[in-house]
C-alpha cells in the first residue's frame with residue numbers, strides 16, 4: 001500500500017514551508033515595524049534571521065522572539081548608512097546563521113518635509129538609509145548567495161511614494177523611486193547567477209514611522225476612507241508578501257514590484 005506522507009510539521013518546516021528555503025535571511029530595520037514582522041514571519045517558517053538596526057534593544061527583542069520559533073537569530077547594531085561597515089557585517093551575519101540566502105531592506109526613515117524645508121542633512125540621511133544602503137548591501141551578497149544556492153533572493157521595501165508624488169515627502173519619494181530603479185538593475189545582475197530581486201510598495205502601515213502623521217487630526221480617517229479595503233495594514237500583512245517573494249513560490253518573479261496598499265493606488269492618486 002502506498003503510504004501517504006505526513007503533513008509538514010513545524011519541526012520540518014525549515015526547508016519546505018510554502019517554498020521557503022532553509023537558508024538565512026538578513027533583515028535591516030528589523031528592530032521595529034515591517035522589518036520586525038518580516039523577521040518573525042521568516043522565523044515562523046524556519047528561516048534563520050540576522051537582524052540589523054541602530055536600535056540595539058529593538059533588534060535584540062526581535063531576535064529573542066524569532067528564537068522562540070526554534071531558529072538561529074543574530075542581532076547586530078549596524079548603521080546601514082555607513083558603507084564602511086557593511087562588508088564585515090554581512091560576513092558576520094552569514095557566519096552566525098550558517099548560510100545567507102535572503103535579504104530584506106526594511107531600514108528606513110521618512111525624511112518628512114516639502115522642498116521648501118529640505119536641507120542637505122535630511123536629504124543625505126534619507127537617501128543614504130533608504131536607497132544607497134540597499135545597493136551597498138547587495139554588492140556584498142553575491143558571495144554568500146552563491147554559497148547558499150540557487151533559491152537566493154532579495155526584497156527591497158519601496159513604497160506607494162515610489163510610484164506617486166507626495167508634497168510632504170520630497171526626499172522620501174526620491175529614495176523610494178530610486179529603490180525601484182536599483183531593484184530593476186540588480187534584478188538583471190543577480191539573474192546572471194540565478195538569484196531574484198524584487199520590491200514591495202506598501203501603502204500605509206501601522207508602525208512607529210507613521211505615528212507623527214497619525215497625530216494629525218483626521219489624517220488616518222481620511223486615508224482609511226479613500227482606501228478600498230477601508231483601513232490601513234498591519235506590519236504582518238506586508239511581511240507575508242515579502243516572505244512569498246523570498247520563496248520558491250515566486251521562482252519566476254524578478255525585477256517586479258508588488259503593491260500592497262489595500263487598493264489605494266488602484267483607485268486614486270495619493
Ligand code: NAD
Nearest residue numbers: 029032033034053054079080107108159202204205207209
Ligand atoms: P519603523 O520606523 O517602524 O522601522 C524602521 C526601522 O529602521 C527602525 O527600527 C529604525 O531604527 C531602523 N533604522 C533607521 N535608520 C537606520 C539605519 N541608519 N541603520 C539601521 N537601521 C535603521 O518603520 P516601518 O514602517 O517599519 O518602515 C520599514 C520600511 O517600510 C521603511 O523603508 C519605510 O520607508 C517602508 N514603508 C513604510 C510604510 C508605513 O506606512 N509604515 C509605508 C511604505 C513603506
